[in-house]
Amino acid sequence: MRGKFSGFLLVPQIIFIVLYGVFVQYDVQAGPRNASDTTSSEHFDKLYPMFQDVHVMIFIGFGFLMTFLRRYGFGSVGFNFMLAAFVIQWTILIRGCLDLEDIKDGKININLETFLNADFACGAVLISFGAVLGVLGPIQLIVMAILEVVFYSVNEFVIAHKFQISDIGGSMVIHTFGAYFGLAVSLVHWRPELKDAHPKEESVYHSDLFAMIGTLFLWLYWPSFNGAPAAGTIIGERAVINTLFSLAAAGVSAFAMSSIVDKSGKISMVHVQNATLAGGVAAGAVANLKIGPLGATLLGSSSGILSVLGYAYITPAILQHMNIHDTCGVHNLHGMPGVLSGVAAVIIAKATSPTTYTTLELSAIYPGRVNNLDFQQQANLQLAGLAVTLGISIIGGLLTGLVLKAPFLGSVKHQDLFDDRPYWNLESEESNDIPMKNLQQEPTRKSLVLHHLYCNVN
Amino acid sequence: MRGKFSGFLLVPQIIFIVLYGVFVQYDVQAGPRNASDTTSSEHFDKLYPMFQDVHVMIFIGFGFLMTFLRRYGFGSVGFNFMLAAFVIQWTILIRGCLDLEDIKDGKININLETFLNADFACGAVLISFGAVLGVLGPIQLIVMAILEVVFYSVNEFVIAHKFQISDIGGSMVIHTFGAYFGLAVSLVHWRPELKDAHPKEESVYHSDLFAMIGTLFLWLYWPSFNGAPAAGTIIGERAVINTLFSLAAAGVSAFAMSSIVDKSGKISMVHVQNATLAGGVAAGAVANLKIGPLGATLLGSSSGILSVLGYAYITPAILQHMNIHDTCGVHNLHGMPGVLSGVAAVIIAKATSPTTYTTLELSAIYPGRVNNLDFQQQANLQLAGLAVTLGISIIGGLLTGLVLKAPFLGSVKHQDLFDDRPYWNLESEESNDIPMKNLQQEPTRKSLVLHHLYCNVN
Amino acid sequence: MRGKFSGFLLVPQIIFIVLYGVFVQYDVQAGPRNASDTTSSEHFDKLYPMFQDVHVMIFIGFGFLMTFLRRYGFGSVGFNFMLAAFVIQWTILIRGCLDLEDIKDGKININLETFLNADFACGAVLISFGAVLGVLGPIQLIVMAILEVVFYSVNEFVIAHKFQISDIGGSMVIHTFGAYFGLAVSLVHWRPELKDAHPKEESVYHSDLFAMIGTLFLWLYWPSFNGAPAAGTIIGERAVINTLFSLAAAGVSAFAMSSIVDKSGKISMVHVQNATLAGGVAAGAVANLKIGPLGATLLGSSSGILSVLGYAYITPAILQHMNIHDTCGVHNLHGMPGVLSGVAAVIIAKATSPTTYTTLELSAIYPGRVNNLDFQQQANLQLAGLAVTLGISIIGGLLTGLVLKAPFLGSVKHQDLFDDRPYWNLESEESNDIPMKNLQQEPTRKSLVLHHLYCNVN
Known part of the structure; x- marks a missing residue:
């Protein structure tokens, strides 16, 4: 794969550099020529700790979460790193093209929020990576990332920009999108041998401990993930608190369910590593809303239970009957809890009354409702947003999967599945x-x- | 353990959800209906980075610190996770009952500080967990956590609320309490086989490296642990700086002592993993006081030395002569350094003069002294606080230990001690x-x- | 090594405590007797999250990065911990002597910035440690640290204080210095057996995963490393953003080059672990300057490529022809990228025009240029600073290496190279x-x- 793999990284990297020279500049915050003082905007200082938490989630969290495979640890943490470093740079350009970035004088203005949004796009790509972990080769992964960022940004443009849905933690935009995109790619790349347990598709004792590093940093920093888009405001604070409640409830429920679904009542690491995190996803689309401690813990508990049931019954079923192989079980951690969160957002939008939020809060939560207090319409838009997300992710994933079939992208031989040795x-x-x-x-x-x-x- | 274990988690979880619906609401900061703007209180923004550090200490720090056992890694990091997610939710209710939370209109008002205090309660429970690591089964651990949080909160109520002692880092409230509570439970659950080294009660090379992840995050974020209760004030800054000095001195001293107590002068990982942290505990009760760089480094060095001596001589002695088994050596890391810190707090209170602090500082450090500058009385109260902590923790631990003897809570068979296999x-x-x-x-x-x-x- | 090793730690520790009692006091921020309120300076709150990131880099980042050796994991993470805890305390005194600290009334005033600067000195020492990892014994390492901090501070005094060069991320002061100092020590401690691959100088699968924990935390928190000296200002924000760009570009480029230099096109973990980080070093000396996204990504890409080429061709060459053994390849990660950054800083200083920065910005970036806008002179000073750094580090390293030859400092026997067993x-x-x-x-x-x-x- 020598020259080809490097070419698929270096050619885009050169293009990034050139386009950055032409189209990208610092935002006024990072220092225009006529800045009258050296005082940074307050916003940077408030966002930065939350941004760093999200950054850790993307590189340590996702990276180590996937190291559970016994002989694909380098691929998990390494390709995760490679893809994220690549996607950060690529997302800035694509989101700029779609007017999702801050554009001034025909240039994309860069500030810390630009990188936060780029990290969010990484989230979606890395979730899809989890669905095909060990099944696609590195060149295929790069091409998948290139295409997925485009579909991701189009979806974000439609549902966040046009429909103005509320989805502060990206449960639809990031989690649902990434999961179903990845599952669609996986469907296209189905091979019958995946139906039987592959001898290398297993964890060993210490690989499960490495994965816990990923799990815990994801669990701990998820409040920042859901709160960062509203950093420094009361809305961000509420997002953090709701997410803390939801995660704690999901944690307890996942342990309980893990024992229930096992015939001898033992706990499974795969549930602890994943289902505990469903609370973060489930809170995502409603974390900034007044769901209360009751709503947050209810949502968290339900998602933890749902996620374990998914690992125990649904993943084997879609493997056997739908020919979809889902290495990390992203359907259980990101897919179903993301849809749950999206549905909860529909219900809560419907239940919102004109007095629930002040106008100032509305402008941050439901910008479309500031001048039009029709919350039934908001609920309809939220539902439409969920449907569009499922549509774009599945169609985008199928198309991308077909592109990845191109022989020169190097598909993985059967004996090399879930194995580091062909690439490392x-x-x-x-x-x-x-x-x-x-x-x-x-x-x-x-x-x-x-x-x-x-x-x-x- | 199938149904029983899950019941012990799910029934309380349902109770939490119901009680949250009835008795818990957002604090005004997280957004009441009439919030006039979306601007978060400054306090959240200052506390959040420190809170996240503490959060990492609880889940990564304590969790991985205990993975040193060769075949109890899942139990260490997994049960740590389960207990902490459970205790966070439970503590909010119990502290609410005892009026330790912010109560308005008969409801517990939730803000980030609520979660910080819940994390502190986790600290105590996880320290006790360390004393009985591998010896108690998961149902016993849940019941222990349920009871310990009650005793913990009663002790906090008495010494912090009533006596108004100064203990910013919780050296008494958290560390001394957690350690002696756990040792008392361990005494009740003594079994003669524990006297001889159990073949599974050992580390292997890579389990010791996993444990270092826990150690280092505890060491690095301990300044936040001691400073967070005064986040955003000059007092919190002083707590951070004193703790930084104390930890550095404890680190150097622990390495030196580790070599001294070994007959061939080699360093032991158990000392590096634990005694280096004693500086954080030792600084706890006095971190916000003007102990100066001299006081902080002196305290740190002493605690590092004391802790290594504890591992080398005291833990074996209490195992042989007092029938107390202490898997993680919490007596050396949390017990003795906690008492040392409590005693230091007595001495320093006594040495305080009316001009040491401004009235504003006094109201944060020694609220009882604002209108009554009798620092001898403060010293007496500090000493009484330490005595009460020892009393409640030991009695509470003994009672809890007896409750945990109930046969339906599932005691661990001898061959299953320090082993993940019966539960995972x-x-x-x-x-x-x-x-x-x-x-x-x-x-x-x-x-x-x-x-x-x-x-x-x- | 029993008494001797402990003496080399405890005697300095006692000296530190005594000198702290005599010469060190809290800065006004941490609370003088007449503080009129409990409000911390804003600066602490802005610096603290960045400081904690740097702190994690020093202890987790450097510590785990070096655990790649199969049987030197305890030494890597353990001696890293020991050295850093020691150097923090020692640096405060030495920098105080050289007037690099904030001195009032003949005393060193301590605030959080003091610890940030101490962490930076740790960075240099730990880089040098990487060059001689597994080759020097613990007593030699302590003595090396004692001497290196002196040379480090003298160099900082000359180039930062006297020449007033701009080097916000310490690419010269920390990285170039630490690398060439370590290489010079390594040259003096050359032994012919190092020319052939030592059987223990190898990684195993899981030791490479442990090393990735170090790599990723370094990569993620590097923006804080480069931005912390200007925390809370627009200049710090620009340093963060430039470093984010540089690191992403270095990450992608390192993966691409790693495959190119391998005859079968496979990726090497050593490149992923190290060359991806070169972007942080390369950005260091210019991170606060207006290099733009173009400049930052160009610099990042170049450094990633340069670093991989270094591992593939230059390190073997200096091993074979110059008798310098470089265990961690610090020349490729810190040495060459540091020089690259220093040279970039010369070029950019030269290209600066009087209108590039406001006076307020100049006073933070190029204090010498506030009253004298001769940027050619600044460029000359930057170049001189780089030369002085190379000179002091190499001469200091050679002298230190000679001192470490003293027989009572305990050199490592051949069979004990890269092995934990003699010390642990x-x-x-x-x-x-x-x-x-x-x-x-x-x-x-x-x-x-x-x-x-x-x-x-x-």
């Missing part, structure tokens, strides 16, 4: 414990007599 | 390296001849 | 999987027949 230089490690150890799972290599010997030896 | 679904990993490898320690399974063979092979 | 108490782990497993690489212990058996068994 493991030379010094080839003769080491880990890769060799992993082979023991593969029945053809394991003689029962020797296995017995080994057990006694060890 | 390790199906795909049963045949893997880690669990098998671990068996090699158990002498009955190890033949010397084969061991020799293994050594040569590997 | 691994008793309970001696018979465990990891250390034993590691031996399999050493040919003398490996019988081919048994190796074949092992492969089949496992």
Whole structure:
């Protein structure tokens, strides 16, 4: 993959640099020539800690969450890193084209919010990456990211800009979109061998601990994810508090359900790693609304339960009956809880009364309702937004999946699925414990007599 | 444990949701109906970064610190997560009952400080968890957490609310309380087999590295732990700076002592993982006082030395002679340094002169002294606070320990001590390296001849 | 090493405590006796989140980045911790002596910025540690740190204080200095055996994952590293944004180049772990300048490419031809990108026009140019600063290396290179999987027949 892979990274990188030279400039906040003082806007100082939390979620959170696979740890944390560094730069340009960035004098004005929005686009791409983890090769992933950012931005343009829906934490824009986009790509890249458990599609003890690093940083910083778009306001504070409630309830419920769905009542790491986070997704579209501690914990609990049920029953079903392989179970963590959050946003919009929010709050939450207090219309728009998101993500994912079939993008051979070795230089490690150890799972290599010997030896 | 475990989580979770609906509402800061603007209070913005640091300490810090055990990694980071998500929700209600929360119109008013205080209660529970790590089962842990939060809040009510002692970092309220509560529970759950080193009560190379993730995040964010209650004030800044000094001194001293107590002068990871943190505990009760860089480094050094001596000599002694098993050595990290900090707070209160602090500072540090400058009385109250903490924690721990003896709470069988397998679904990993490898320690399974063979092979 | 090692830590620690008592006091911000209110300076609140990010970089970032070695994980994260806790305390005194701290009434005034500057000095020392990782023993490391802080502070005094160069992110002061100082020490401690790959100088699968924790936290928090010295101002905001651009470009470029330099086109973890970070170093000296998104991405890309080329071609060359062993490749991550940044700072200073910045901005960026707008002179000073840094670091490193040759400082035996066992108490782990497993690489212990058996068994 030598020249090709590098070309797919370096050619866009050169294009980014050139386009940045022509079309991108600092926002007035970062220092125009006639800035009269060195005092930064207050906004940067309030947003920065939340931005850094989101940044950690994207690179550490998503990256390590996916390291649960026994021999795809480098791919998980490494390709996650590569894709996110790439998508940040690409998103700025695409969102600029769609007028989603702050444009002045025909140039995109950059400030910290630009990078926050770029991180959000990374979120969607990395969720889709989770659906096809270990199944697509790195060049395919880069091309997927290039295309997905376009569909993502179009969807955002339609539902956030045009419909003016409320979705502060991106439960629709980011989570639902990323999940169904990834599942659609996965459907196109279905191969019958995926139906049977692949011997490498498994975790080992320490890979599950690495994944917990990702889980916990996602869980801890999710309030910042949902609150950052309203950083420094009372609305952002409410988003943080609702998300804290929802996550705590999802955490407890996920542990309880994990034991219930197991025949011997044991807890599964896959549920702890993922379903506990559903509370963050479920709160997303309504975190800035007055759902109250009751609403937040109810939503969190439901999403934790829903997510575990998804891992236990729905993922196996869509694998067997719909030919969709979902490596990380993004449908359970991002897909269903995202839809749940979107539906909750419809119901809550409908239940909003003209006295619920002040005009100032409305302008931040439901800008379309400032001059038109028809909350039934807002509810309809929220529902339309959810439908559009599902439509664009699924169609976009199917189209992208077809493009990724192009032979020169390098599909992964069956024996290389869920394996770092075709893409990572493991030379010094080839003769080491880990890769060799992993082979023991593969029945053809394991003689029962020797296995017995080994057990006694060890 | 299938239905029972889930019931012990889900029934309280449903109760939380219902009570939140009835008794809990947003604080005015998070947006009452008549909020006239969308501007958040400044306080949230100042507290939030510190709160997030504390949040990381509770879930990543405590969680990974305890992963040092070779085959209890899931239990360490997993039950830590479960307990903390549970305790956050439970603490809000109990502290509300005791009037420790902000109550208006008969309702508990929620803001970010509510969650900070809930995280502090988690701290105490997780310290106790450390004392009985691997010895109590998950249902016992949940019941322990339920009861401990009640005793914890009563103690806080008495010493912080009534005595008005100064303990900004919770060295008494959190650390001393959590440690002695846990040790008392451990005493009740003594079993003679614990006297001899259990073959699974050991670390392996990579489990010690995982534990360092916990250690370092605790060490790094401890200044926020001690400073957060005074976030945004000069007092909080002083708490941060004193804690930084104390932690650096404890770090250096712990390394030095670790080598001294080893017969061949080698450093032990258990000291690096724990005794380096004693500086944070030792600074806790006095971090906001004018102890100066001298006082802070002196306290930090002493606590680092004391903590290593505790691991080397005191923990083995209380195991052998007092029948108290302390898996994580919480007595050395939280117990003794907490008492040291409490005693330091007595001495410093006594040495305070009426001119040391302005009235405004006094109202934040020693509210009881604003109208009565008798600092000897403050010193007496501080001492009484320490005594009450020891009393409530030990009695509460003993009572809780007895309750946990109830057979239907599922005590852990001897062969399941310090082991994830009875509680965690390790199906795909049963045949893997880690669990098998671990068996090699158990002498009955190890033949010397084969061991020799293994050594040569590997 | 029992008494000696502890003495080299405890004697300085006692000296620190005494000198702190005599010469160090709180800054007015942390609360003098006549503080009229409890309101902290705004500055603390703005700096604190950035400071904590830098703090994480020093202890988690550098610490885990170096855990890539298979059997030097404790030394990497442990000695990193020890050195940093030591250097923080030592730096405050040395910088105080050189008038680099805030001095009032003959005392060093401590505030949060004092600790930020101490963390920066840790950065330089830990970079040098990376050059000699596994080659020097712990006592040698402590002595190296003691001496390096002196040379570091002298260099800072000359180029920052006297020449008034602009180097907000410390690309010269910290990165270039730390790298060449470490390489000079390494040259003096050359031993011919280092020319051939040492069997323990290798990573294993999970040690590379641990290293990614370090990498990612460094990458994520680097904007704070470059922006913290101007926290709360428009200049700090620009430093953050330029660094974000540079890091993203370096990330993409490093992945691309890693595949190019490999004969089979595979990606190497060593490049992902290190070259991705070169963008942070390269941005350092110019991050607060108006280099624009174009300049930042260009610099980031170049440094990522340069760094990978360094790992692939330059490090082997200086090992073979210049007898310099560079365990972590600090020349590629800190050395060359630091020089690149320094040279960029010369060019940009030269290109600055009198209208580029307001006077207020100039006073923060180029204080020497406020009353004298000769930017050619600034360029000359920047160049001189780079030369002085190279000179002091190399000479200081050579002298320090010679001092470390003193026999009572305990040089490392050949069989103990890159090995935790001589310094860490691994008793309970001696018979465990990891250390034993590691031996399999050493040919003398490996019988081919048994190796074949092992492969089949496992």
